[in-house]
Amino acid sequence: MTTFVHELISHSAQRSPEAVALQIKNDQFSxxxxxxxxxxxxxxxxxxxxxxxxxxxxxxxxxxxxxxxxFACSLLGAIFVPINPVLKALQVHYIANDCQIKLLITNRARLTALTPLLSEFSALRTIIVIDANEQEIEKIACPTTIKILSWQFFITQRKSNNNLKSSISPNDIAAILYTSGSTGQPKGIMLSHTNIVLGAKSVSQYLQQTAHDNILAVLPLSFDYGLNQLTSCFLVGAKCVLLDYLLANDVIKAISKYEITGLAAVPPLWIQLTKVNWPKNTTHSVRYFTNSGGVLPLKTLAALRQNMPQAKPYLMYGLTEAFRSSFLSPLEIDTRPNSMGKAIPHAEILVVRDDGSSCDDDEVGELVHIGPLVTLGYWQNEVATAERFKVTPKQAINKEKTRLAVFSGDYVKRDAEGFLYFIARKDTMIKTSGYRVSPTELESVLLQCPQVDETAIIAIPSAALGQSIIALIVTSNHDQQSSKVSIIKHCQRQLPNYMIPREIIFLTELPRNANGKVDTNSLKMNYNKASDLI
Known part of the structure; x- marks a missing residue:
């Protein structure tokens, strides 16, 4: 029985050692x-x-x-922290210090970007560079407290008799995934071995994955939805095709070239894919596609089904704190296309009122996720953990005394047949391009720009992105055009592309409420009509 993360690979190796596990461009690894x-x-x-x-x-x-x-971390009981490769130095610095990363594995280009901040990485002792030789390593400027090694040197220093035995438990932390909260900096979500392995089992069960599948992984592996493409694939002994794409056409070419049977994406990519040409017979091998990370527009779903007529669509809802919560079966999509579906295997979903009691049919309440997929909380953040992870409500069927429930912060309702429907988020989180963005984090970066005196971040609906970010800015610089150019350049240096505001609007002052706080509700009402900006 598969219990630990590394066993997802080792058990498939025992069953089918010569089967292809990974395909990266033209390279295959059994x-x-x-x-x-x-x-x-x-x-x-x-x-x-x-x-x-x-x-x-x-x-x-x-x-x-x-x-x-x-996956090697699992053999030792170490904890892997996947960092989104599009993040910039400031974000990486924060993550590394927040969870006290001891070893960082990266490439030359990313290390070059990090170099000015390396002296401020408080726990970092070793950096391994995968695409540099020893001569190139010697030329890299680095604090004396940090050792830099090439990947090749790192591997050759191993000893085959090194003891890999550890006393890890299935409930020990296997990974920390960073996701933005509604306020402040990103929070590290602690995933146990059980969370990851059982998540793979749950998804592979309802997608009916087998060793004959070729699964295309286009999402970041730092994203729980992206990481699951690997884990569910390895669980059943299928082939996982890793793809870093630049254009939507790259995805379509990969589907044809590798005879992909299953693929997962977020709404912005699906929307891009509907706007390019699909050559005839491109998708003959695809048997399913999945969506998560935001609502998939119905017109986009219709276009995808037209391009992949034989493929079954699975629409999913989840939050990293509990992996995945629900999915809508392909059999139900035509009947109730706006539904979130029902709970995934190994999960129980409640809809509760503010007092914790269960809502009636069609009554709006908060979605609460219960069961072994609930993660271990936020890394070294007891306050935030207590706000989101709470005692399991008494009415839970599969209540486990040792487990907490995740209160999602999302308002939903459930109909008489048990199907869930999303209503709205309780907090101010922005969801754009499949990512969650904290307005507070973005505002703090903007305020570092000399041209910005005050700022407020809002989001407006966007068919392409889910939500589009607008920065409302007060500046004392009378040349607004030059200020705008400077602000955009500042954002490009400091932020990944998905966090950069789509529009910058200058105001003489920000509206405030009676308590002196910025009146964001007023701003949203005024600028929600600005959808023609995007």
Whole structure:
């Protein structure tokens, strides 16, 4: 029985050692090769004195080294921290210090961007660069407290007799995934081995995945939805095709080239895919596609079904704090296309009032997720954990005394047949391009720009992005055009693309309420009519 993250690979290697586990461009790696390489990386970790509980940051695109680095952690009981490769130095610096990353694995280009801040990485002791040789490593300026190694040197220093035995438990932390909260900096969500393995089992069960599937992974592996493409694939012994795409056409070409049977994406990518040409017979192999990370517009769903007529669509809802909560069966899409569906396997969903009592049919309440997919809380953030992870309501059927429930912060309702419908979010989180963005975090970056005196961030509906970010700015610079250029350049230096405001609007002052706080509700009402800006 598969219990730990590394066993997702090792058990498939035992069953089908020669089956292809990973395809990256024209390179293929069998399950036997992948399992052997994971062991080598784990042995090399021991040489660097990595032990149980240490955090290892992986700041890479989709490469074999990325996959090996994450799964090798499980053999030692170390904790992998996948970092979205589009994040900039400031965001990486925050994550590394927040969870005290001891070892960082990256490439030359990303290390170059991090170099000015390396002296401020408080716990970092070693950096491994996957695409540099020893001569190139010697030329990299680095604080004396941090050692830089090439990947090749790192692997050759391993000892085959290094002890990989650990006393890990299924409920120990396996990974920390960072996701923005409604206020402040990103929060690290702690996932246990059970969370990850059972999540893979749940998804592979309702998608009916088998060893014959070729699954296309286009989403970031730092995203629970993206990571699950790997884990569910490895669980059943299927082939996972890793793709870092630039254009929607790259995805379509990959579907045809690798005879993809299943793929997952977020609404912005699906929308892009409907706007390009699909050559005839491109999708003959696709048997399912899935959506999460936001509502998929019905016209987009219709276009996708037209381009993939034989494929079954699965519309899913979830939050990283509980992996995934519900999915709408393909059999129900024509009947109730606006529904979130019902609970996934291994999850129980309640809809509750503010007092914790159960809502009646069609009564709006908060979605509460119960069961073994509920994660371990936020890394070293007891206040935020207590706000989101609470005692399981008494009416839960599968109540486990040792587990907490996740209160989602989302308002939903459930009809008489048990189908869920999303109503609205309780907090101010912006969801754009499949990512969650904290307005507070974005405002703090903007306020570092000299041209910005005050700022407020709002979001307006966008068919392409889910929500489009607007920055409302007060500036003392009378040349607004030059200010706008400076602000945009500042954002491009400091933020990933999905966080950069789509529009900048200058105001003489920000409206405030009676308590002196910025009246964001007033701003939203005024600018929700500005949809023609996007």
């Amino acid at each position: 399950y036997a090769q992948l399992n052997e390489n994971v062991t080598k990386v784990a042995q090399a970790y021991v040489t660097l004195s990595i032990t149980q509980g240490d955090r290892i940051g992986v700041y890479l695109a989709k490469t074999q080294e990325n996959v090996l680095s994450m």
